[in-house]
Amino acid sequence: MKWFLKCLNQYADFKGRARRREFWMFQLFYWLILLLLSIILGIIMGIREAVGEDGRLFLYRQNKDIEFEMVSLFYYFLLFLPSLAVTVRRLHDVGKSGWFVLPWIVLLLMFVPTGGISKLPVPAVILLPTFILLVILYFWMYILLMLNSKPGTNKYGPNPKEE
DSSP states (O other): OHHHHHHHHTTTOOSSOOOHHHHHHHHHHHHHHHHHHHHHHHHHHHHHHHBOTTSOBOOOOOOHHHHHHHHHHHHHHHHHHHHHHHHHHHHHHTTOOGGGGHHHHHHHHHHTTTSSGGGSSSOHHHHHHHHHHHHHHHHHHHHHHHSOOOSSOBTTBSOTTTO
């Protein structure tokens, strides 16, 4: 949890380096909190759907997906900057530029606002090779995030393991 809080304290710090432990512990707590939010929202919506205001049991259909999406979107936006910052610092730790995060963001944007790749107004001849290239770059970035720190000081700062 201390690594998660460290990243929140450095929410807009794109300079320096981040160890693997810092990055992956932030990711672990990021997803655990999202899972916990999902469970709590599911329980609350389930109870609200089954029990009426007067205490009688009944079922009604409400668009509960929108409520979940609103809370999830708020959580994503709240932690987007700290997540981006720790990812850039992690890339710095292996000696890569923070711009390597760009394919990750492009791939994310291809799906989030439109609801899927099929709704984009781009011909499939262009979209499919672009999508394949972005997926390859996406996995390559994950490999970079798993690499060990470059020993010594690099152009992004001293090695955090050696401090």
